[in-house]
Structures are given as structure tokens and as C-alpha cells.
Amino acid sequence: MTLPLIIYRSLRQHALSTIITAGSIALACGLLMCVWMVKTQSQTAFTQTTTGFDAVLGARGSKLQLVLNAIFHLEASAGNLAYADYEAIKRHPAVKAAIPIAVGDNLRGYRLVGTLPELFQQVEYTPGRKFALQTGGKIFRADAREAVVGAFAAERLRLNVGSRFRPFHGLAFDPKSEHTDDYVVSGILAQTNTPADRVIWIPLHGIQTMSGHDPKAATDVSAVLVQLRTPSAGFMLDLMYNKQGTRLTLAYPVGAIIAELFNKISWFDQVLTLVAYLVALVAAASVLTSIYNSMSARGRDLAILRALGAQRRTIFGAVVAEAACIGVLGAIAGYAVYFALFAGVAGVIRSQTGVVLNVLARHPVLWICPVAMIALCALGGIVPAFKAYRTPVAETLAPVS
Amino acid sequence: MLTVTDLSKSFISPDGERVEIVNVPAFALAADEQLALRGESGSGKTTFLNLIAGILAADTGRVTIEGAEMTALSEPRRDRLRAEKLGYIFQSFNLLQGYTVLENVVLGMSFGPRGADRAHAREMLERVGLGHRLDHFPGQLSSGQQQRVAVARALVNRPKLVLADEPTGNLDRKHAHESLVLIGEVCREHGAALLLVSHNEETLGHFQQRRDFAEINKGSAALQPAPKISGAP
Numbered sequence: 001m002t003l004p005l006i007i008y009r010s011l012r013q014h015a016l017s018t019i020i021t022a023g024s025i026a027l028a029c030g031l032l033m034c035v036w037m038v039k040t041q042s043q044t045a046f047t048q049t050t051t052g053f054d055a056v057l058g059a060r061g062s063k064l065q066l067v068l069n070a071i072f073h074l075e076a077s078a079g080n081l082a083y084a085d086y087e088a089i090k091r092h093p094a095v096k097a098a099i100p101i102a103v104g105d106n107l108r109g110y111r112l113v114g115t116l117p118e119l120f121q122q123v124e125y126t127p128g129r130k131f132a133l134q135t136g137g138k139i140f141r142a143d144a145r146e147a148v149v150g151a152f153a154a155e156r157l158r159l160n161v162g163s164r165f166r167p168f169h170g171l172a173f174d175p176k177s178e179h180t181d182d183y184v185v186s187g188i189l190a191q192t193n194t195p196a197d198r199v200i201w202i203p204l205h206g207i208q209t210m211s212g213h214d215p216k217a218a219t220d221v222s223a224v225l226v227q228l229r230t231p232s233a234g235f236m237l238d239l240m241y242n243k244q245g246t247r248l249t250l251a252y253p254v255g256a257i258i259a260e261l262f263n264k265i266s267w268f269d270q271v272l273t274l275v276a277y278l279v280a281l282v283a284a285a286s287v288l289t290s291i292y293n294s295m296s297a298r299g300r301d302l303a304i305l306r307a308l309g310a311q312r313r314t315i316f317g318a319v320v321a322e323a324a325c326i327g328v329l330g331a332i333a334g335y336a337v338y339f340a341l342f343a344g345v346a347g348v349i350r351s352q353t354g355v356v357l358n359v360l361a362r363h364p365v366l367w368i369c370p371v372a373m374i375a376l377c378a379l380g381g382i383v384p385a386f387k388a389y390r391t392p393v394a395e396t397l398a399p400v401s
Numbered sequence: 402m403l404t405v406t407d408l409s410k411s412f413i414s415p416d417g418e419r420v421e422i423v424n425v426p427a428f429a430l431a432a433d434e435q436l437a438l439r440g441e442s443g444s445g446k447t448t449f450l451n452l453i454a455g456i457l458a459a460d461t462g463r464v465t466i467e468g469a470e471m472t473a474l475s476e477p478r479r480d481r482l483r484a485e486k487l488g489y490i491f492q493s494f495n496l497l498q499g500y501t502v503l504e505n506v507v508l509g510m511s512f513g514p515r516g517a518d519r520a521h522a523r524e525m526l527e528r529v530g531l532g533h534r535l536d537h538f539p540g541q542l543s544s545g546q547q548q549r550v551a552v553a554r555a556l557v558n559r560p561k562l563v564l565a566d567e568p569t570g571n572l573d574r575k576h577a578h579e580s581l582v583l584i585g586e587v588c589r590e591h592g593a594a595l596l597l598v599s600h601n602e603e604t605l606g607h608f609q610q611r612r613d614f615a616e617i618n619k620g621s622a623a624l625q626p627a628p629k630i631s632g633a634p
Contacts, residue, residue: 304496307483311512312476394448397495
């Protein structure tokens with residue numbers, strides 16, 4: 001009871017510096033956990049997000065751009081390919097399924113993607129899961145001006161089954177570029193936690209023949225999403241399209257291409273991690289300085305405790321434990337910082353890519369980081385504890401005149 | 402109960418000279434005895450009490466309390482002996498300002514063998530008339546009340562020896578009288594010996610047994626008017 005009382009009273013007496021110090025620890029702890037969790041979760045989520053396809057065929061250009069455009073519905077299309085190219089790869093014996101997509105329009109910033117109804121009927125966007133519609137909806141007909149809207153886009157655009165809209169030209173929203181074609185929402189997709197949630201799906205023919213689009217490109221597609229019969233087929237097609245051919249690009253395997261992207265931007269999370277480590281060090285140093293500075297004011301209290309029979313090691317332990325307690329307070333508040341930061345970052349990632357990060361996911365860093373922070377704080381308490389340890393009792397207790 | 406033999410303590414003055422503050426060849430106090438030592442400021446009274454309490458290390462000599470030789474013990478054992486056998490009432494009370502009255506008294510017994518006993522601490526505070534101020538902080542009390550908290554804290558652990566250093570130095574006449582009566586009574590009730598030092602004749606007048614500190618202290622400082630010595634209380 002004695003040690004907790006001494007620690008509690010000391011923390012209370014120096015409440016302001018305790019709060020400020022615990023706050024800086026919370027910031028460091030929360031930032032570290034957030035950087036780590038966003039890094040690991042987004043890497044896993046993005047590299048595993050293939051929406052059920054092994055490869056993407058598109059116009060000659062960057063594989064990364066092709067994947068970002070066709071799978072994540074980000075970036076501009078590298079160009080079109082002829083419908084005959086789609087038919088050719090569809091007929092290839094190594095290909096299990098091929099679904100063409102066409103892009104080029106949006107509805108208030110959310111992409112319209114033209115495709116075939118087979119995408120929803122045949123493809124498992126994740127093993128064992130096909131696209132499903134929310135109650136009351138149906139898949140669009142290939143020859144109708146109907147749309148199936150991803151769950152996130154429907155929520156943001158307040159679209160329901162039966163809602164009508166006119167698409168806008170281009171991938172970026174421009175109110176002046178409205179098409180004259182009227183579309184009706186035939187169904188809302190159940191949430192998939194994939195980029196498909198941010199898309200408004202319409203028939204391929206709809207994009208190709210949208211009013212104002214170039215009639216010469218009326219049969220072109222933007223990319224073809226490909227499912228292979230065997231993994232080795234991918235290397236064969238890679239050879240065929242990328243090495244022997246010159247017109248088209250096959251992005252295969254999809255996950256590896258995204259992993260390359262993470263490798264390219266790994267410097268960014270290294271910088272963030274370094275910043276978080278520095279914040280952690282500064283926080284530990286602030287524990288040291290705030291307790292150390294308070295030692296002059298607390299010298300008399302410590303001497304009184306010693307005069308009452310407290311041993312040097314008790315005083316030493318009390319100061320180290322106090323520093324650790326500040327670390328505990330900071331670590332607890334660090335979880336609040338973590339949840340707030342992570343929720344914010346996850347919200348941005350979801351709205352920009354449709355990829356969902358789980359704020360409640362477990363990871364060893366979520367206990368390692370707070371424990372390390374508490375240990376660092378306790379370490380920071382050793383210097384002031386040593387000063388407390390050496391407090392000369394009789395001199396300190398001399399009456400103040 | 403308490404025996405002191407050839408106890409000495411010196412300090413280095415700002416001039417670099419060694420000044421012997423305490424040199425007590427022999428001193429003893431029996432159990433239940435209450436003795437007041439008269440001495441001027443700077444005569445080494447506080448140093449003498451600190452040496453007895455073991456919060457200051459002696460240069461030479463022996464202090465024995467109930468058979469345990471304080472001066473021969475390691476520091477942790479001295480701390481334990483102090484917690485077990487001694488109560489110390491300071492001139493400036495030395496209450497912990499950030500702790501409540503009850504917590505101050507509880508801490509007086511926390512380091513002893515019985516450990517913290519809040520019920521007993523509460524009883525002790527009731528005995529000194531502060532049962533209604535348990536959750537107050539020292540800064541919220543009058544000087545007289547603070548002194549009573551200091552008395553309760555010194556006696557809560559049922560010490561065998563109570564040391565009181567100018568215990569009425571910060572009190573007015575009325576409160577000084579009340580405090581001295583209280584200290585004497587509570588020490589008698591608990592069977593504790595009392596060694597009080599003061600320069601105040603009125604304070605000393607409360608005690609049947611009085612001695613001049615200069616009689617027992619042969620230190621050179623005792624022969625001179627209050628030297629100003631760095632580090633010496």
C-alpha cells in the first residue's frame with residue numbers, strides 16, 4: 001500500500017507535468033502502433049486484393065498502372081485494346097475466364113466500370129465468395145442502361161434500387177461534362193471490402209456507346225481481367241505478351257506487382273517509423289527530465305520518508321515505479337491515439353481504394369510497443385531515482401529559516 | 402533504553418577548518434524517562450538527535466537503543482531500527498504536504514514491522530484531537546494542528562524512544578503549552594522515553610528533568626557562539 005500511495009501522491013502533486021509527459025508517450029506509442037499496423041495491414045490487404053483474378057491484360061505500358069486501374073480502380077487507363085484481343089485471350093486454352101472492363105466515366109467522382117454480367121455470376125472475388133446483391137436487387141442486363149452499385153459508392157452517393165442517374169465524362173468529376181444517358185440502379189452489391197465497393201458497374205456496351213464517346217472506339221475495352229487454369233500458364237502468357245509481343249502488356253501475378261509498389265514506397269514508412277522512434281525517445285527523455293527537475297522540490301519529501309524509516313532502495317524503487325506509471329498512463333492513452341489515428345487512416349484508405357483495414361485486428365506490436373514504452377520510461381526514471389537515492393536526509397531536513 | 406558513548410561528529414567549515422559539533426563522552430536515558438536538553442541555537446542539539454536517530458553517520462562512538470547498536474549497523478538496518486523503535490518530532494513538523502493527515506500518519510508506521518494500519522492511525526489522530534481532519538492536507542491546518550499530526554505520526558508506531566527537536570519552535574504560547582502536554586501524555590501512555598531539545602526556557606520549564614546540552618557535549622562548537630557551518634543542521 002505504501003509504494004502505490006507514494007507514487008499516486010507524487011503523480012498528483014506533479015499532475016501537469018505527468019499529463020504532459022504521459023501525453024507525449026501516448027503520441028509516440030499511438031503513432032508507432034499506427035504506422036506499424038497500417039503498414040502491415042495495408043501491405044497484406046493490397047497484395048491479397050486480386051478480386052479473384054490472376055492477371056490483367058491491357059495496352060502496352062506499366063504493369064503497375066494496369067493493375068491499379070483494372071483491379072483497384074485507381075489511376076488512368078494506359079490505353080485501350082481491341083475487342084479481338086479480348087476474344088483471343090478468352091479463347092486461349094490456359095485461360096479459365098476472361099472478363100473485359102471499360103472505364104472512362106464517373107458519377108460524382110465514383111468510377112463507372114463497364115463489364116459483363118458474368119463478373120457477378122462466375123467470379124469469386126475472394127476464395128469461396130461470389131459477389132452478392134443486397135435484398136431487392138438484380139444484376140444489370142447486358143443490353144440495358146442499368147447499373148449495379150458497389151456498397152460504399154451507394155452509401156456515399158445515396159443510391160438505392162430504382163435510383164436514376166446520368167454519368168459524367170472522364171475519371172474526375174466535372175459537373176459540366178454530364179452525359180445524356182439515363183441509367184437506373186438495378187442492384188446494390190453486398191459489401192465485399194474490396195475496391196469493387198467503390199465502383200458503379202454498368203454493361204460494357206454502355207461505356208462503349210455512351211453519348212459523346214468516340215464511335216471509333218465503340219468496341220474497344222480498357223483491360224481484360226484474367227483467371228488462369230494453372231499458375232504456370234501465367235509465365236507462358238507473360239512470355240507471349242510481354243517478351244515476344246509488343247502491343248499489349250500482361251500484368252502477372254497481380255499480388256507481386258502490388259508488392260513491388262510497396263517496396264518502392266517502403267522509404268516512406270521507414271521515415272514514419274523513424275519519426276515515431278524519435279518521438280518515443282523524446283518522450284522517454286521528457287520522463288527523465290520532468291522527474292529529475294521535480295527532484296529538487298521533492299527532496300524534502302524524500303528525506304522525510306527516509307527519516308520515517310524508508311530505505312534508499314524503497315525511494316529508488318518508488319521513483320522508477322513512478323516513471324513506469326507515467327509510461328503506463330501514456331501507453332493506455334496511446335491506445336486511444338492509435339485507434340483515432342488508425343480509424344482516420346483506414347477511413348481515407350477505404351474511401352480512396354475500397355480496401356478495408358481492421359482497426360480491431362490483433363498484432364504482437366499492440367502489446368510489444370506499450371510494454372517497450374513502459375520499460376523505456378522506467379529506464380528514464382533511473383537517473384532521477386539515483387538522485388533520490390542519494391538524498392542526504394539530515395541536511396535536507398534542516399529547518400528552513 | 403538509550404546509551405551514547407564517545408559520540409562525535411565534525412563538519413568542515415567554509416574556511417576549510419574541521420569543526421567538531423558533537424562530542425558526547427557519555428549519555429543515557431532510561432525507558433519511560435522524559436528529559437529536556439537546553440541548548441542555544443547552533444550548539445549541536447539537532448545534530449545530536451540526528452546521530453541518535455541514525456540519519457546522520459557519526460565519526461566515532463556508539464549509540465545503543467534497547468540493546469541494538471545503531472552506529473554499528475548497516476544503513477538499511479539503521480533505517481529498519483529507526484522505523485521500529487524511534488519517533489521523531491521535528492521543529493518544522495516536516496509533514497508531507499501532498500499527503501492527507503491520515504496518510505502522513507499511516508506513513509509513520511508503513512516502514513516499521515507492523516506495516517500500515519489505517520485503523521490505528523485513525524485512532525491515533527482521534528487521540529490528538531484530529532479525528533475530524535483526516536482528509537485534510539497539512540496546508541489546510543493551523544500550526545498547532547500540524548504539530549499534533551507530527552506527534553501522532555511520531556507515536557503511531559509505538560516507538561520506544563521519541564526525539565523532539567524544538568517541537569514548539571513554530572507555535573504560539575498557547576499551542577506550545579498544549580503540544581508539550583500532549584507529547585508528554587502520549588509518550589507516557591505508550592511507554593516511550595522522550596528526549597526533547599530546546600533553547601526555549603518556557604518549553605524546558607514543562608519538564609521535571611532538564612539538563613544543559615553543554616554539560617554533556619564537549620564539542621568545540623559548544624564553546625562558541627552559533628557557528629555557521631555548511632551542511633550542518
